[in-house]
Amino acid sequence: MNENDRELLEGLRALAADGPREAPGHIEERLKTEFRRQRRRRSLLTWFPAFSVAAAAGIALLVWIRSETPRPAPASAVAAVAHAVDPVAEEDSDGFYPLREAEALPAVENAMVVRVQLPVSSLQLMGVPVGDERADVNVQAELLLGQDGLARGVRLVE
Amino acid sequence: MERGDFSLVRAEFGMSNKVVPGAPYSAQAVTEFSQTMADGNRIQRTTTGSIARDSQGRTRAERSFGAIGALSAQRGAGKTVMIFDPVASKSYVLEPESRTARSTPIPAAHSNEAAHAHEGPPRNMASAKTDDLGTQVMQGVNVQGKRVTRVIPAGKEGNEKEIDIVTETWYSPDLQVVVMSKTSDPRFGETVYQLSGLNRAEPDPALFAVPSDYSVKEGRPMGPMMRRGPAAQ
Numbered sequence: 001m002n003e004n005d006r007e008l009l010e011g012l013r014a015l016a017a018d019g020p021r022e023a024p025g026h027i028e029e030r031l032k033t034e035f036r037r038q039r040r041r042r043s044l045l046t047w048f049p050a051f052s053v054a055a056a057a058g059i060a061l062l063v064w065i066r067s068e069t070p071r072p073a074p075a076s077a078v079a080a081v082a083h084a085v086d087p088v089a090e091e092d093s094d095g096f097y098p099l100r101e102a103e104a105l106p107a108v109e110n111a112m113v114v115r116v117q118l119p120v121s122s123l124q125l126m127g128v129p130v131g132d133e134r135a136d137v138n139v140q141a142e143l144l145l146g147q148d149g150l151a152r153g154v155r156l157v158e
Numbered sequence: 159m160e161r162g163d164f165s166l167v168r169a170e171f172g173m174s175n176k177v178v179p180g181a182p183y184s185a186q187a188v189t190e191f192s193q194t195m196a197d198g199n200r201i202q203r204t205t206t207g208s209i210a211r212d213s214q215g216r217t218r219a220e221r222s223f224g225a226i227g228a229l230s231a232q233r234g235a236g237k238t239v240m241i242f243d244p245v246a247s248k249s250y251v252l253e254p255e256s257r258t259a260r261s262t263p264i265p266a267a268h269s270n271e272a273a274h275a276h277e278g279p280p281r282n283m284a285s286a287k288t289d290d291l292g293t294q295v296m297q298g299v300n301v302q303g304k305r306v307t308r309v310i311p312a313g314k315e316g317n318e319k320e321i322d323i324v325t326e327t328w329y330s331p332d333l334q335v336v337v338m339s340k341t342s343d344p345r346f347g348e349t350v351y352q353l354s355g356l357n358r359a360e361p362d363p364a365l366f367a368v369p370s371d372y373s374v375k376e377g378r379p380m381g382p383m384m385r386r387g388p389a390a391q
Contacts, residue, residue, distance in 0.1 A: 100345075100346075101227065101343070101345070101346040103308075103323070103343070104306075104308060104323045104324075104325045104341050104343050105325070105339075105341055105349065106325065106327050106336050106339045106341070106351070107175075108175060109174065109175055109176075109335055109336065110172065110173070110174050110175070110209065110217060110219050110240070110242070111172065111173050111174075111175070112169060112171075112172040112173075112219065112221065112238070112240050112251075113169070113170040113171055113172070113380075114166060114167075114168070114169045114170060114223065114238070115166075115167040115168050115169075115170055116164040116165060116166055116167055116226075117164065117165045117167055118163060118164035118165070118229070119163075121163075122163040122164055122229055125163065125228050125229060126227070126228075126229070127345075127346065140167065142170065143226065145221075145226065147187065147209065147219065147336075147351075148187070148189045148339070148349065148351035149187075149189050149205045149207060149221055149223075149225075149226060150189065150191070150226065150227050150349060150351075151226055151227060
């Protein structure tokens with residue numbers, strides 16, 4: 001420690017011994033408020049890119065899940081059918097659920113819609129993803145048939 | 159009652175995906191379905207029908223419902239006739255047993271909807287390869303052939319090895335119809351569809367009209383066709 005350092009240290013001690021020197025209360029409160037605001041803003045700025053990446057990843061995951069994940073196995077066979085093939089009222093008919101077994105068939109030139117009664121097990125044979133429970137329950141469904149008489153789609157009517 | 163997989167309640171309506179005027183024809187349509195089970199047992203079903211189109215683009219399709227793919231009908235094969243008349247914007251389903259016709263208006267928005275439902279690759283198939291099979295004459299008409307091979311990668315459906323699904327189609331550009339198609343899908347079996355006895359003469363106009371002794375009832379509206387989903391082609 002040289003002469004200058006010693007002078008500075010003594011000056012600081014004298015200043016400290018002179019008593020507390022605090023800002024007036026209202027200034028202190030404004031400083032604290034401003035400090036908290038700046039800190040919050042910095043925190044948001046710091047995390048914003050991370051939030052963006054996480055949100056994008058979440059959306060991508062949701063899209064991927066919706067397109068890749070098969071429908072979950074429902075509790076009962078009828079519920080499963082209803083889940084895979086929404087029941088429709090005649091006045092408010094929904095579109096047909098495309099069948100997996102028709103994935104590779106040629107495009108439809110002439111179509112015919114027929115109403116059939118069939119057990120849930122028959123829907124399984126057609127590739128509709130339904131469980132084995134109550135496979136013998138009969139349901140009414142409409143089939144969209146192509147010119148070859150093969151079903152391209154199905155929808156429940158009850 | 160004979161055991162079966164389904165019983166036909168009724169035919170609702172029919173439709174064509176496009177109107178093709180100026181290219182009349184009539185033919186028999188035969189579909190053969192076969193599936194070999196794991197134990198070597200084999201399911202074979204054949205369904206027949208007929209199809210006709212006049213110069214105005216009206217079509218008539220007759221089909222029996224003894225089977226739909228792997229499913230067999232519980233009762234005898236009921237026959238249904240579908241007339242699609244874009245000139246009158248009406249679609250009729252004829253029920254020969256009850257001498258009844260059900261009439262359904264054709265909404266313009268439905269054109270091509272069913273065909274488009276099978277466009278785009280299925281989501282579980284990684285790729286599709288198309289081979290040009292050239293041209294040849296089938297049933298007296300020139301047809302263009304193509305073979306589409308789709309692959310389900312290993313593991314996609316719990317499969318140990320990849321699954322190849324092959325569709326061979328022979329299409330007549332003149333008639334704008336598929337004359338023959340063959341689909342081989344190891345998951346569901348093999349299907350062969352073929353027109354036979356193809357005749358390009360103008361069919362009898364009476365085929366495209368409701369017989370006078372039929373009573374005509376209003377059918378229900380067609381409604382939307384296919385949802386977007388895992389369909390193919």
